[in-house]
Amino acid sequence: MTSTARAPEPEIVNEKDASRYTLTRDGVLLSVLDYRDDGRTVAMTRAYTVPAFRGHGYAAEVVAGAVADIEAAGDRSVDAVCWYVADWFEAHPDKAHLLRRR
Numbered sequence: 001m002t003s004t005a006r007a008p009e010p011e012i013v014n015e016k017d018a019s020r021y022t023l024t025r026d027g028v029l030l031s032v033l034d035y036r037d038d039g040r041t042v043a044m045t046r047a048y049t050v051p052a053f054r055g056h057g058y059a060a061e062v063v064a065g066a067v068a069d070i071e072a073a074g075d076r077s078v079d080a081v082c083w084y085v086a087d088w089f090e091a092h093p094d095k096a097h098l099l100r101r102r
Contacts, residue, residue, distance in 0.1 A: 010058070012065035021069070023062040031058035033066050033085075041100050042070055043079040063088045067095055077101075 010025045023031040030053045034046040044066065047059045063085055070076050077100040080086040089095060 010061060012062060012069075014066070014069060021062050021066040023058055023065070030056075031062045033059075033062045035066070037076070040076060041079050042066075042076050043081050044085040045081045047082050047084040059084055060088060064092075067092075067098065071095070071098055 008026055010023050010030060013022050013024070015022055019035055019037065021033040021035070022029060029050060031047070031049040033044060034048075036043040036045060044063070047063055049056075049059045067078065067088075070078060078085075078089075078098045079100045080089050089099060
């Protein structure tokens, strides 16, 4: 009999008190997205992946999770302050409606 155990799925959590979304797997921090929320706009200021876990798409995953969370709430726009977040929105034009109009 062969084992087909799969690694647990990463979990995205909005840590509101710390103004960040985190991506973890089995309690291990993989990536972080820092933000500032003024009640109308969520300014995504920094996407960071722990160096040991870079190159696996974790930053994209935490940004996608945060964007989905903001979109589901429906009461905020996004300001892509971080270059990585701006690039993510360029690659996902279907989410451009969430961007703050300047």
